[in-house]
Amino acid sequence: MIWNTKKMKLRGNKxxxxxxxxxxxxxxxxxVSVAIKKVTENPESPILANDEYTLKIAxxxxxxxxxxxxxxxxxxxxxxxxxxNKKEYTIKADLSPDATILFLEDKKGHMVGSMTLITDSSxxxxxxxxxxxxxxxIKAKGNKIVEFSRFVIAKDERNSKEILSLLTNYTYxxxxxxxxxxxxxxxxxxxxxxFYKHILQFDQLGQEKECPVVRGAxxxxxxxxxxxxxxxxxxxxxxxxxxxxxxxxxxxxxxxxNAEKEADVxxxxxxxxxxxxxxxxxxxxxxxxxxLLTHRRTSAIV
Numbered sequence: 258m259i260w261n262t263k264k265m266k267l268r269g270n271k272x273x274x275x276x277x278x279x280x281x282x283x284x285x286x287x288x289v290s291v292a293i294k295k296v297t298e299n300p301e302s303p304i305l306a307n308d309e310y311t312l313k314i315a316x317x318x319x320x321x322x323x324x325x326x327x328x329x330x331x332x333x334x335x336x337x338x339x340x341x342n343k344k345e346y347t348i349k350a351d352l353s354p355d356a357t358i359l360f361l362e363d364k365k366g367h368m369v370g371s372m373t374l375i376t377d378s379s380x381x382x383x384x385x386x387x388x389x390x391x392x393x394x395i396k397a398k399g400n401k402i403v404e405f406s407r408f409v410i411a412k413d414e415r416n417s418k419e420i421l422s423l424l425t426n427y428t429y430x431x432x433x434x435x436x437x438x439x440x441x442x443x444x445x446x447x448x449x450x451x452f453y454k455h456i457l458q459f460d461q462l463g464q465e466k467e468c469p470v471v472r473g474a475x476x477x478x479x480x481x482x483x484x485x486x487x488x489x490x491x492x493x494x495x496x497x498x499x500x501x502x503x504x505x506x507x508x509x510x511x512x513x514x515n516a517e518k519e520a521d522v523x524x525x526x527x528x529x530x531x532x533x534x535x536x537x538x539x540x541x542x543x544x545x546x547x548x549l550l551t552h553r554r555t556s557a558i559v
Contacts, residue, residue, distance in 0.1 A: 310369065310420070312427050315358035321351070324358050324371045324407075331409045337471035348407065348470070350375045350383055357436070359428055361420060370420045372428045373407040376436055383470075384444050388478045391463040395440050395480070403438035425457070426513045427522070429490075433483045434523050441483060444468060444476045453479040456509050458489060486510075 315321045325345035332338045332346050350356040355378050360371035375382050377396065382404040385392050395402060405428060410420050432438040442462075445453055453459040459479035468476040493501075493510040505511075514522060 309416070310361045310363055310423060312423070313360055313362060315360055315371075320360070321358060323368050324360055324373075325351075327368055327371060327411060328407050328409050330412070332471070334412075337474055339472070346407070348373070348383060350406070353380060355379055355382075357431070359424070359431060361423060361427075368411065369414055369416075370410040370424050371407065372405060372424050374428060374432055374436065375404045375406055376438065377402045377404075382442065384442050384478060386470075387444065387466050387468060387476065388442075388463050391478060392442065394462075395442075400439035401437060402440050402442055403432040403436055405432075405441060405443040408443075422509055422512045425509065429483070429486060430514075430519065430522055431526060433487065435526050438483055441481045441486070443479050445479055447475050447477055450477055450479070456507060457481065458486075458508065 313320070315324050322345065325343075325347050329338070329341075329344050329346040333340060338346055350373070353375070355376045357374045358371060359374065361369050363369050377392075378401070381389070382392070382402055383406060384404050392402060408424070410417050410424075414420055429441070432441060441459075443453065443459070447465060450461070454461065457479075459481045462478045462480045465475050465477050467473045489508065490510045490513050493505060493508055494513065494515055496505070498506070501511075513519075
C-alpha cells in the first residue's frame, strides 16, 4: 500500500487524516512475472543446476491444499480473486480425474512452484469456457489437448528463473510422455504473451477476452504442438552456439534437459505404478475397489 507522506490536511476548519482516504494499491508483479522478465531480458544467461529441487505429483490431500494455498496467496495479491475463509484457490478441474498437479520442492521441503495439467479425456478443458470454437478446431484434427493452468511460483524466490525453466520442462515431458498429449494450450495474461510467443514459440489462437474466473482480467489463448516443441528442443540442444541464430538463442529450450537427463526423467515418470489411479478423487470407484487412499500417497519423480 502507498500512503501520502503528509500526515494531516486542513479541510475548512477540520483536520483530516490522510489515513481516511482510500488506499492506493501498488502494481505488483508475481514471481512468475519476475521470472519471465529475467528470461526475456537475458535469455542466454545460465540456468542453475536443478539438483536443488524435487519434482512431485500432488496426490495427497495435504499436498493439494498446499498448492491451493500457494495459488491463493499469489492470485489474491494480484487482485485476480477475492478473499475466502479457506484461503485456497481451487478450480472445477480439481475434482476431475483429468487433472494432474505437479510441484517443485526445495531441499527444505518448501513448495516453490506448481503447474496444473488438465486433459480433455473425459470433459472439455477450462479454456473451452472462453475459446470453445478455437479448441474445437484443434480437436477436429484428432488432437488430444493438455491445458497448462494455475502456474505459480512462490513469492520472493531468488531462483525464479530456474524454477520457471524446470517447471515448463517437466510439464512438457509429463504432458507428452505420460498424458500422451498432442497440443498444449494456456490462457495467459497479455503481459506474458511475449514470453509465450518469442521464448516458448507458442502461437495465439483467437482474440483477447475477459476471463471471469480471474475477475474479468484479460486473457489470450496460446497454443503449441508438442511435436513442434520436441523438434525445437532437439535443435536447441544439438546445435552449437555458433550455429544458432539470435532468435534461437532466446528460446528457453536451450536450458532444458539434455537427451540423457530427459531419458532418465521419462523413465522415472513411467516407473511410477498406478499413477492414474492415485491421481483420481478419493471417492473414485477404482480407489474404493483397490482400497487405496490418496491422502497416504505422494509420488516423487526427480
